[in-house]
Amino acid sequence: MTNLVLTDQPPEPSTDTTRPDAKNTPIICPVLYGLTASQSDCAILIPRGNANEMLMAALQRPGIATDTLMAAVLCADPFINRDKFLARLKDIGVRRVTNWPSGIFFEGNTATAMATVPAGYRQEIEWLISAGDAELEPSMFIVSREQGLAAISAGISHLILHPGLLHEPDPIAVTQLNSSLARVAADLKAANGECTISLYRHPSVFGNARVDVDWADHLLDYGVRA
Amino acid sequence: MIGNATTAGKFLFGAAVGTGMTALAAERGGADFLLILNAGRLRSRGASSLSTYLPLRDANAWVCDICETEVLNHCSLPTFMGATVSDPAVSNEDIVAKAADTGFNGVVNFPSAWAIEGRLRQVLEREGIGFGRECSLIETAAKAGLKTLAYVTNAEEAARMADSGAQMLCIVVGFTSGSTGVKTLHTIEGVAEIVDDTLRHVPPDIPALVEGGPITTPEDALAVRRLSRAQGYIAGSTIDKIPLEEAIEQVVKSYKVINRLSAGDMAERGATGLDGKTDLIGTVRRQADAATQSDEPVMITGPDGTGKSRLAQHIHSSSRFGGRRPVTVNCNSLIAEEAAVQLFGRAAGHGARGTAAAGGLLESAHQTTLILEEVGALEASVQGLLVDFIDSGRVVRFGSTLPNTVDCRIIATSNRDLDALVAEGSFQRDLYYRLAVHHIDIPALAKRSDDIVVLAERLFREIDGTGKRKLSNAAFDVLLSHDWPGNIRELRNAIVRANANASGHLVSAKAFDFLRRHKELREHAAGEVEHRDDGPGGRVPVNAENTDVQPLQAMTEREWIAEALRRNRFRKGQTAAELGISTRTLYNKIVKYGLY
Structure with missing residues (x-):
């Protein structure tokens, strides 16, 4: 199974294809540097730098194999010229994009208020549709069945299922969560048999255990440097 | 600190x-x-x-x-x-x-x-x-x-x-x-x-x-x-x-209104008082010009405040009788039973022994113009007499058999739809045809908003009289945004009031704030009428007659707001929603009127 890894920097250029992580597809999100996986979930609320400028700078370093990675874009950036930004990504060889840092966790009044930015999963779907139009392959982080179905309805067929917030490693809870996530995945596959689903093996949920599941097409691990 | x-x-x-x-x-x-x-x-x-x-x-x-x-x-x-x-x-x-x-x-x-x-x-x-x-x-x-x-x-x-x-x-x-x-x-x-x-x-x-x-x-x-x-x-x-x-x-609007102000500078200024550059008013001016070239009767129609009387006066001034004062009869003010006598006069002893002979208004119009304002208000019997008069040019006083020749020009005006009155039988078709040899229909100001700038400039010059004051661009923008149900009369009154409100050399948009309040009151009044309960008979249908806002015009804004607050038990959001104004505006008014 091909794995994904959420990381803050693209792998250094190397010809060593025997490295254990060489077959992993990195999802590049430089603004996450130094954050734990849980802090990364809150990264859309941490104004520590310009996420998209940092992304572009990282991808433009010489020798980066941009065609094998996935670019993690802050879709809520109110100042970005979407079409130009997508064109720039394409120009430097990027083929795949995703939504991170993400507003998929906004709920209640926060979701309502942030929608005025606009920020939230609906806006991220819209953004990723534009990426598709620009001939970039979109993958979307989702945290619920509702979000997944909305993404599928919009034509996004690569989904990265986040297990949700506020979990502590607990074998019983993890078992229950696994079956819940499996049902969500089944529902999404039922909606679109062509869609691929990656499970985010969030360390705050699954601990250090390398959980494997048979219902996911791919697995995503958190690989940001401490 | x-x-x-x-x-x-x-x-x-x-x-x-x-x-x-x-x-x-x-x-x-x-x-x-x-x-x-x-x-x-x-x-x-x-x-x-x-x-x-x-x-x-x-x-x-x-x-x-x-x-x-x-x-x-x-x-x-x-x-x-x-x-x-x-x-x-x-x-x-x-x-x-x-x-x-x-x-x-x-x-x-x-x-x-x-x-x-x-x-x-x-x-x-x-x-x-x-x-x-x-x-x-x-x-x-x-x-x-x-x-x-x-x-x-x-x-x-x-x-x-x-x-x-x-x-x-x-x-x-x-x-x-x-x-x-x-x-x-x-x-x-x-x-x-x-x-x-x-x-x-x-x-x-x-x-x-x-x-x-x-x-x-x-x-x-x-x-x-x-x-x-x-x-x-x-x-x-x-x-x-x-x-x-x-x-x-606001500032950008003030600049952008220059387009319309510039257009106003180039507009045709008619001596009729019907200033403007729109096709609608251009047609009216051409029709008025044609009317001044003949002695035939003229019918001028249009909503209240559009300048019908002023146009009638202009046509008279341009006619061969222009050197004399016209005789103006407001048909609304004629007493129904006496209207015929007032128009045609009476012989000595007519109606009661000892009464003196008296000439009617038609005889007074000999060698000048007879302006019949709101001619649609005339009783049917009087309408028939007028038809005879127009055909013969002669007046026979009541109680007499001797005709008096009257040479006059007739100009009639009406704010009512005479075609509709003819169709329903309350206005004689014969009279209509005789009066409408020239028919001039003046459109409502709202239908020719591009003329507002020209009209406002002329009216302001007339009203201010100093030549030193000007209307600001923002003020023009307010005037252009208003719907002017009272037409030119309302425009004139608004300028009079704003000129009195203003200080300095520039009359600002703020001086016209009352227009917005008028509109709110009118809309409120319209809403009230629409929902007015007429007792056991049920709701009153909304039509031109019962949208009379007089009772509400008499109510001050303070009373209007205070009543709404009481009705809504001082719930501000609910009150603002009912009044159709923002909560912010409501609070401003509560503070202004001390309604705490």
Whole structure:
């Protein structure tokens, strides 16, 4: 199974294809540097730098194999010229994009208020549709069945299922969560048999255990440097 | 300075800004202190205040840069750094040291975790980058000798911040509503309750301010202060985004109206008083010109206030009888039973023994023009007599058999649809055809709004008389935006009133504020009529007759608002919704009329 890894920097250029992580597809999100996986979930609320400028700078370093990675874009950036930004990504060889840092966790009044930015999963779907139009392959982080179905309805067929917030490693809870996530995945596959689903093996949920599941097409691990 | 204000009971005003321009303006306006926030900068760039949370830039470094380069070298007010603690890689000690090094007098927790709800907020707290860390920031800053201001939303947060050493609190009641795009469910009374509840464990010597939610005007802030322990207000979008956008919009409109003002300069100025350049009024002028070339009867129709009498006067002046005064008869004022006699006269002894002979109005019109205003009001019997008169040119007084020849020009006017009156049989077709040899229909002003500028300029020149005053572009914009149900008469009256209201050489848009109130009253009156219950018979159908707004015109705006407030048990939101005005406008009026 091909794995994904959420990381803050693209792998250094190397010809060593025997490295254990060489077959992993990195999802590049430089603004996450130094954050734990849980802090990364809150990264859309941490104004520590310009996420998209940092992304572009990282991808433009010489020798980066941009065609094998996935670019993690802050879709809520109110100042970005979407079409130009997508064109720039394409120009430097990027083929795949995703939504991170993400507003998929906004709920209640926060979701309502942030929608005025606009920020939230609906806006991220819209953004990723534009990426598709620009001939970039979109993958979307989702945290619920509702979000997944909305993404599928919009034509996004690569989904990265986040297990949700506020979990502590607990074998019983993890078992229950696994079956819940499996049902969500089944529902999404039922909606679109062509869609691929990656499970985010969030360390705050699954601990250090390398959980494997048979219902996911791919697995995503958190690989940001401490 | 800020601490002493507690005992002095002074109203504290903090300006949350993000640019040197707004900081300077706030200082000139008398603000007590400044908060330098990246949200202010984001607003000035056209983004939402809520973008403050997003990873668009290092917020703390940005705020320090703004303060150092744009504020500290120009302003002398105390400044607070809006400091975020959400980045776990940066210690609170470093933030406080940077604030002091930059020259800030204090720190404030912004953007804060207060706006984040649900599981995400719990993650923030669990990861140590939420409100708990904000308390720690305030504590660190207080120990370092900086002033401290803390944003809080509830009693627990307020108590924690007070314990951490916050010298001032600001109770946030959600993001500011209105043009920010955020909607609030809070009322002003609700805000006052929140403030007092939030402060229930806070020592009284800690000043408390308020921000956000429905508070968008000084009147709102005053109301909250009166109703609660809040001692002041912090303004963000309410002093930059909202007023700035409104002001810019007005100024731009003032420039853009130049297009229509320029067009007005080039417009044809008719001697008829029917100024304008539209095709509609051009047609009227051509028809009027044709009417002046003959002695045939003329029918002038059009809504009230469009200038029918003035046009009739003009046609008369241009006719062969122009050197004489016309005889004008308002058919509405004729007494029904006596109308025929008033028009045709009577012989001696007619009607009662001893009565003297008297010539009628038609005889008085010999060798001049007879203007029959509102001819549609004539009784059917009189209409028949008029047909005979027009055909023969002779008048036979009542009680006499001797005809008198009358050579006159007839001009009739009507605000009613004569075609419809003919169709329903209340106006004789024969008379209509005889009077409408020339038929001029003057359109409502609303149908030729492009003529408003020309008309307003001419009327203003006539009314002002000094030649020194002018209408501002913004005032023209107000005139162009009004619907003018009273047509040119209303326009003239509005200019008279605005000219009286204004001072200086320029009559501003504000001098025409009453037009907006008139419109609100009219709309309200129309709504009342539509819903008026006519007792057991049920509702009165809405038609031209029963939309008479006289009873409501007699009601003052104060009474109108007071009644609505009573009806809605002083629920402001509900009252504003019923009156069809914004809550903000309602509050302004409550304060204006002392309706507390």
